[in-house]
Amino acid sequence: MEILEATCEVVIERGFAGTRIADVxxxxxxxxxxxxxxxxxxGGLVGSGKGDLGAALYGISQVAxxxxxxxxxxxxxxxxxxxxxxxxxxxxxxxxxxxxxxDSDVATNIMIERIATARTATRWxxxxxxxxxARAGELITTFDVRPSGASxxxxxxxxxxxxxxxLVARALSTxxxxxxxxxxxxxxxxxxxxxxxxxxxxECRNGVAILLISSDVDELVTLSDRVLVMCTGEVSAQLTGPxxxxxxxxxxxxxxxxxxxx
Numbered sequence: 001m002e003i004l005e006a007t008c009e010v011v012i013e014r015g016f017a018g019t020r021i022a023d024v025x026x027x028x029x030x031x032x033x034x035x036x037x038x039x040x041x042x043g044g045l046v047g048s049g050k051g052d053l054g055a056a057l058y059g060i061s062q063v064a065x066x067x068x069x070x071x072x073x074x075x076x077x078x079x080x081x082x083x084x085x086x087x088x089x090x091x092x093x094x095x096x097x098x099x100x101x102x103d104s105d106v107a108t109n110i111m112i113e114r115i116a117t118a119r120t121a122t123r124w125x126x127x128x129x130x131x132x133x134a135r136a137g138e139l140i141t142t143f144d145v146r147p148s149g150a151s152x153x154x155x156x157x158x159x160x161x162x163x164x165x166x167l168v169a170r171a172l173s174t175x176x177x178x179x180x181x182x183x184x185x186x187x188x189x190x191x192x193x194x195x196x197x198x199x200x201x202x203e204c205r206n207g208v209a210i211l212l213i214s215s216d217v218d219e220l221v222t223l224s225d226r227v228l229v230m231c232t233g234e235v236s237a238q239l240t241g242p243x244x245x246x247x248x249x250x251x252x253x254x255x256x257x258x259x260x261x262x
Contacts, residue, residue, distance in 0.1 A: 002072075003178045003209035004034040004057070004088075009065030011049075011056040025064065026052050029234045034178065034209045039200065041224030041244075042213045045253045049233040051093060054182040054213045058083050058090040071177050084113060087177035091167050091184055093213075095160075099167050102156035106145060107136035109155045110170045139169040144195060161192030168196055178209040185219060197223060217246045229253055 008028045028049050034040050044050045055061040057068065059079040068075045070086040080090065092099055101109050108115070111132045137151055143165045145158070155163055164184070171179055181200070185193040200223060204210055214220055220227050227239040229252035237252035239245075 001036040002033050003036050003070070004211070005032075005067075005069040006034075006057055007031040007066040007068075008053060008056055008063055010063070011052045012062040012064050027233050028053060028056075028066075030228075030230070032228060032235075034211055036177070036209050037204055037207045038225040039204050039210045039212050039223050041220040041227040042211065042230060043215070043217065043220050043227060043249050043253065044230035044236075046215065047232075048230040048253065050213050050215075050230045051182060053230070054090075054180050054211070055092070057211070058088065058180050060090075060092075087175070089113075089171035089176050089179045091171045091179075091181040093183035093186060095163055095167055100155050100163055103154060105152045106140065106155050106158065106166055107133055107151045110136045110139055110166055110173060113170060114173060135173065139173055140166075143169040143199065145169065159189070159192075161188035164188050165192055165195060168199060172199070172203065176203070176208050178211070179203060180211045180213070182213045183215060184212070185214075185216065217249050220244070220249060221246055231255060 008030045011026045011028055026049065030049070030053055032040065042050045042053065052061065056063045056078075059082060063078055068078055070083060070088060075082055075086065083090070096102070101112065104112075115132065133151070140151055145162050145165050147153075150158060150162070155166060158166070164187075168181075168184065171181070184200070185196055188196070200210060200212070212220070212223055221244055224244060225240070227244050227249060228235050229237040229239065229249055231253055236255045237248070239248055239252075
């Protein structure tokens with residue numbers, strides 16, 4: 001079952017042009033389908049466009065050319081709120097700048113999406129704080145976010161690995177059809193990395209479609225059912241099965257000639 005279909009031609013993001021903030025257009029030439037119960041990896045060098053793709057698909061950057069179909073229906077207004085309501089979660093690559101709320105406690109950081117968007121979290125417009133805290137506590141236990149008693153601790157006091165586990169817990173704080181994860185284990189310790197891998201694999205076994213965007217070649221080889229390799233905004237190779245090797249990914253990262261292996 002196809003969970004996400006996308007064709008991206010131009011992505012527009014807010015950035016700096018000299019000393020002022022302006023819209024920056026970046027060309028992409030990417031088309032793919034993401035299926036339930038699979039991990040589709042996206043690799044490539046820095047500047048290949050893979051990070052732009054993840055931000056665009058979750059509505060953080062604007063897609064000016066192309067189409068996105070999520071959970072079987074076209075997404076006419078591609079925003080983070082719309083993708084959340086279609087059953088998608090997102091873990092971005094820069095947790096300190098765009099992921100965590102550093103001065104808020106761990107429970108708030110994990111539940112912030114539901115606080116902001118889920119009607120089930122309110123009664124007569126008031127937050128069901130006890131229910132939120134209880135759910136956050138369950139996720140902290142499930143994802144082994146440390147130290148003990150982290151729920152009411154400012155998330156900035158946690159190690160990088162535990163901050164990242166909290167963000168993955170946030171993305172999985174409710175039932176998902178799809179999950180977009182960008183550099184999910186960057187800067188985390190080996191133990192946290194293995195735990196995050198286990199959770200991603202379990203979600204995949206549960207039928208969740210996962211788009212894994214990563215610069216870590218070994219991570220792509222370990223987790224992915226298929227891999228798209230990007231170079232200068234284009235897909236230079238599609239790898240499946242035994243063709244998913246570190247050498248193949250690295251080689252395609254330097255090639256702008258589009259091809260596919262099946």
